Amino acid sequence: MIKISIQQEDFDVSSEINSMNSKTIGAIATFSGIVRDSSESSSLISLTLEHYPGMSEAALKKIANAAKREWSLEAVRIIHRVGRLLPEDTIVFVGCASAHRQAAFDGCRFIMDFLKTDAPFWKSEETQEGSFWISEREKDKKASESWLLKNT
C-alpha cells in the first residue's frame, strides 16, 4: 500500500506508524525532516514550502513505487507539508514497512534522496534580513546519483 499526502496541516507521527502496521510487518523505518535554522547571517523566522500541484503528487508516487518494487516494501507513507512552517515544525515524513529492517531502512533513504532531487517543491526562508529562495545542494544531487550508480 502506498499513501501520499501533500498538506498544510501538521500530523501525528505515531498514528501514521500505526496505520502501516500489519501481521506480516517486521520492521517500520521512518524519517522526519524538521525546519532548522540554516541561514548563516541571521536567524530564521519561517520557512515557506511551495509545490507544483499535480506534478508533486505524481513525482512522490513514482519515487514510492520505485522503492516498493526494489525492496518489496509492504507499505510506504509519504507526507510533505506545504505553506508557511516554523522552526521545529515537521516538513516531511517518510515511512517504510517491510518484513525485515534492512529493506525498511534502505527504502526510507532511497525515497528521501530522490525526494530531494526529483519532486517539485521549493523552500523560501524568511529571515530578519528578508526572504530568500534556498539553492539546490550539490550533496543532494550526489546522494540520488549514487543510487543510480549502484544499479549499473
Added chain:
Amino acid sequence: MKILYFAWVRDNIGYSQEELSCPEHVRTINQLVEYLKLQSEGHARAFNDMNAIRAARNQQFVTHDTKLSDADEVAFFPPVTGG
C-alpha cells in the same frame, strides 16, 4: 499553450501562469524561452541564466531541447529544494 512559473522564476515574472499562442517557429523549450524573454523585462530576468532553470512538459521533467505542442502545459522553475 499554458505556461506555469514557480519560486523565483514567478517572482521575477510577476505572475504564476499565462496562456499564450506561440508563433510557428516556437517548437522547443529553448525556442519558447527565447520568445518569452521578449515579453517583458521580468521574463528576460527570469530566463537570464538557463543553467538555473528546470522545465516540465505536462508535469514531467524535460530537457531544454524537448519539442512542444500547443496543447502542452509547460512549467519553468529553479532546481527543486523540498524535503
